[in-house]
Amino acid sequence: MSETQIVEVPLGERSYDIIIGAQALAGAGGEISRRMPGIRCAVVTDETVASFHLETLIHSLDAAGIEAHPLVLKPGEKTKDFDNLMTVVDHVLSCRLERGDAVLALGGGVIGDLAGFAAGIVRRGMRFIQVPTSLLAQVDSSVGGKTGINSRHGKNLVGVFHQPDLVLADTAVLDTLSDREFRAGYAEVAKYGLIDKPEFFAWLERNWRQMFSGGPERVQAIAVSCRAKASVVAADEREGGVRALLNLGHTFGHALEAATEFDSRRLVHGEGVAIGMVLAHRFSAWLNLASYDDADRVERHLKDVGLPTRLSDIEGGLPATDILLEHIAQDKKVKRGKLTFILTRGIGQSFIADDVPGEEVHRFLEETRSS
Amino acid sequence: MSETQIVEVPLGERSYDIIIGAQALAGAGGEISRRMPGIRCAVVTDETVASFHLETLIHSLDAAGIEAHPLVLKPGEKTKDFDNLMTVVDHVLSCRLERGDAVLALGGGVIGDLAGFAAGIVRRGMRFIQVPTSLLAQVDSSVGGKTGINSRHGKNLVGVFHQPDLVLADTAVLDTLSDREFRAGYAEVAKYGLIDKPEFFAWLERNWRQMFSGGPERVQAIAVSCRAKASVVAADEREGGVRALLNLGHTFGHALEAATEFDSRRLVHGEGVAIGMVLAHRFSAWLNLASYDDADRVERHLKDVGLPTRLSDIEGGLPATDILLEHIAQDKKVKRGKLTFILTRGIGQSFIADDVPGEEVHRFLEETRSS
Incomplete structure (x- = not known):
């Protein structure tokens, strides 16, 4: 029913697609397994987002036969710190994921930045899939490959450039945002x-x-x-x-x-x-x-x-x-x-x-x- | 007196030189200030190496007018962990170094891998200078840009590729190594x-x-x-x-x-x-x-x-x-x-x-x- 658009981010061998539409979350498993057959995923999210969308995502991955290992963190900017980075890294390694497997970020900018940083440093770089759930994350952090955490000296002072392999921007999940959060994302638009x-x-x-x-x-x-x-x-x-x-x-x-x-x-x-x-x-x-x-x-x-x-x-x-x-x-x-x-x-x-x-x-x- | 050789590592815009000779440590300041005018450095080393070589290096940097901020860590493989990574990152940020400034690693593979990782993630990538003091580090880790730390799941499982901007391999400092350590490096030769x-x-x-x-x-x-x-x-x-x-x-x-x-x-x-x-x-x-x-x-x-x-x-x-x-x-x-x-x-x-x-x-x- 609803229109879907695909935006290619042209970065040579690091090029990737952003799929934008109202069914992107429910269709995640099919899309990922078609593009990256045999892949396994660590799914990083926060409690708030998990309560709305984790089940839909896991169901979709399951149906496509994709092994998924969820990790649910506390919501909020404070999560972007060294301790949580260690937690994500350790989770990915505990699941014995390899370089060709992926870290999947389900959430807003905080989760995307943190999970992307982990994907960039485990085994010196694993695959990274983003499912941004805020307008800000869909129009900003889903493009550009900036990842990172905060330090006591300032925000985003520690991180890497690590491009995602695929971004699934579900426009319907934005209906779960507060008006204030939606408007804030709109400023970047x-x-x-x-x-x-x-x-x-x-x-x-x-x-x-x-x-x-x-x-x-x-x-x-x-x-x-x-x-x-x-x-x-x-x-x-x-x-x-x-x-x-x-x-x-x-x-x-x-x-x-x-x-x-x-x-x-x-x-x-x-x-x-x-x-x-x-x-x-x-x-x-x-x-x-x-x-x-x-x-x-x-x-x-x-x-x-x-x-x-x-x-x-x-x-x-x-x-x-x-x-x-x-x-x-x-x-x-x-x-x-x-x-x-x-x-x-x-x-x-x-x-x-x-x-x-x-x-x-x-x-x-x-x-x-x-x- | 002693011959010096320069090896170029050809990596396009990430190309860099390795300067090999018996005066590389004492000449560090001159070489760095000539190639990167105005640069400031965080110098990362360990107690053992510091006792032999830190004074020579700092003296050389001082003489060339290069601001240097030393950080001396415990020697040994255990230093390659998340805690020490945080310590180095925090040190670099505390010194208010910018992207164009450098992390300088004075030491063997452990210090090089750890400091290089920090250089790769502070401000999403700062300059990195290596002064390898073991034969192994001179012939192995000084080339290739692999950096990283260990995890409880295995060695070198977390890190980034981050190429140095310059490597100064002083062949005379190798005389301070034990026979066993020199021989071990020789295996890679x-x-x-x-x-x-x-x-x-x-x-x-x-x-x-x-x-x-x-x-x-x-x-x-x-x-x-x-x-x-x-x-x-x-x-x-x-x-x-x-x-x-x-x-x-x-x-x-x-x-x-x-x-x-x-x-x-x-x-x-x-x-x-x-x-x-x-x-x-x-x-x-x-x-x-x-x-x-x-x-x-x-x-x-x-x-x-x-x-x-x-x-x-x-x-x-x-x-x-x-x-x-x-x-x-x-x-x-x-x-x-x-x-x-x-x-x-x-x-x-x-x-x-x-x-x-x-x-x-x-x-x-x-x-x-x-x-």
């Missing part, structure tokens, strides 16, 4: 329009309601997003150049996440990105690179959707601008002391600015906060 | 002759004494070994094919190490490889693939050098052949149940045999043990 696809951003302005309610527009928006990220990643797999464009809104966003101590009650990643994207457009206008009209248009759309767009939307207040700037400078995308920002000349016209002076950012933030 | 360089094996038969005493023959033998491994690795970086040839003697050798519970008082890696190489030649002769004369010649040379060559040379006895076979089958080089062995048609004529029946190995070992 809008980001692809803002980076270099003005016509996609305009399409989203017209179609976001249908996308939220789950029609074919949802499949379409996710497919466009994955294709957009895939083309950037294909051009720069190891993040030496253009891949930085994907950080549009993220330098400000990460700083806000850090400033709110990664407390998801106050701010989740996608919300930080939403505010960050509006700030990036306003900062670009402030630097006379873009028009304030475009910044207003970005803000209006994200606000319509229900996302926060201003610093003042964050409950509980923010630390002083000096502290915010310190968080910006600590972001790992800093190159030898210079501040790197993704700026824009207008909607869909973003670019990498390598040497933004810290004082300018400081002045801009001060003015924004007092206005 | 002889291996390169046995794989596909009969003329190098003959050269070693004539020149091994000079190589042991440290003349230009030492630089030459190490350079030939590195070049030999480099050409195999260049043809098969991720170990899908010909790279398996480097396991000549290792399938038997690993099984013997496991059977002696990795107790280095009874058997060290290179000694297991020496016995394993003789067994591989005898097994090939037993299968009518090669002559017993060649097996005798291999044994004679390794024995001259002072290496063990027979199962009966291992003190304390070995478990039953069934158990040995189980260790062989558990080796991670097993492909979906079949036994993979490196066999030979004679000296310098080794090849990969993909489906050696377990019963043949069992019969051969039984006969060998009772003869």
Whole structure:
């Protein structure tokens, strides 16, 4: 009934497909056994996702004759640590899986990043299958091969690049997300329009309601997003150049996440990105690179959707601008002391600015906060 | 005075040089700052190596203006575990090193594997410099990019491929090794002759004494070994094919190490490889693939050098052949149940045999043990 789209991520011998549709979870076993006959899987998930979807997945794998070994972890960002990495690695080795077998991640970004990291280091690299269950994971972490865990020094500071062999993005499972979680993922969808696809951003302005309610527009928006990220990643797999464009809104966003101590009650990643994207457009206008009209248009759309767009939307207040700037400078995308920002000349016209002076950012933030 | 040789490991954009000579340690700072201006280093080493060489290295780095942050770990195989990996990772992040900075490994295989793994995962891959201080590390782990740690399920089961940016092999530091440790490394040198360089094996038969005493023959033998491994690795970086040839003697050798519970008082890696190489030649002769004369010649040379060559040379006895076979089958080089062995048609004529029946190995070992 429902349309299915396949997006190929073109990375030479590491190329893989993303299958996007409302039946991807139930069809997982058939799809995997057809593509990787004889494979066995360690299935890594968390308690929340397991309660909704683990049975469906295991049933599908069973029916296809695929040996599956589930491991259910605690939900939440804290799971992305060294202890849980060890737990996953030990589980995979205990099941005596070989290099040709797979670690399958059933969950959002946390589970995907953790399980992908384990897949990247057990036997120096096993197969990796992703079944992302959040919108954010479907349009962001399912493309690009970044895996990792957090350290006391910061988020995602430890990890590897390890491409999946297959991604199954079930668009129907997104109905189990809270509105807030769905919206947060949507910020990344809008980001692809803002980076270099003005016509996609305009399409989203017209179609976001249908996308939220789950029609074919949802499949379409996710497919466009994955294709957009895939083309950037294909051009720069190891993040030496253009891949930085994907950080549009993220330098400000990460700083806000850090400033709110990664407390998801106050701010989740996608919300930080939403505010960050509006700030990036306003900062670009402030630097006379873009028009304030475009910044207003970005803000209006994200606000319509229900996302926060201003610093003042964050409950509980923010630390002083000096502290915010310190968080910006600590972001790992800093190159030898210079501040790197993704700026824009207008909607869909973003670019990498390598040497933004810290004082300018400081002045801009001060003015924004007092206005 | 002493000759220096440079071996290039040709891996496209991951190519790097191995500098081999008696002044490599003292010249480290100059060499590194010339090639990677502005770099900072975390120096990972162990207590034993630190007592001999850390001061020389730090002095050299200091003199070249390179910021260096030493971390001294306990010596021994047990250091290759998750806890020490975390310690190294945390040290590197605490020093606020960036992607363009380096982890420098000063030590043998354990330190190289551990520090290389940390370099491969901090910020998803930092620069890595190796200063191998054992003969084994100079001719084996300095080429190929294999890094990793042990797990309770086996050795080297967790790790990544991460190529170094530079290797400084100081041939004079090898004078601080015990005779036994030097000999153990020598087994891997002889291996390169046995794989596909009969003329190098003959050269070693004539020149091994000079190589042991440290003349230009030492630089030459190490350079030939590195070049030999480099050409195999260049043809098969991720170990899908010909790279398996480097396991000549290792399938038997690993099984013997496991059977002696990795107790280095009874058997060290290179000694297991020496016995394993003789067994591989005898097994090939037993299968009518090669002559017993060649097996005798291999044994004679390794024995001259002072290496063990027979199962009966291992003190304390070995478990039953069934158990040995189980260790062989558990080796991670097993492909979906079949036994993979490196066999030979004679000296310098080794090849990969993909489906050696377990019963043949069992019969051969039984006969060998009772003869």
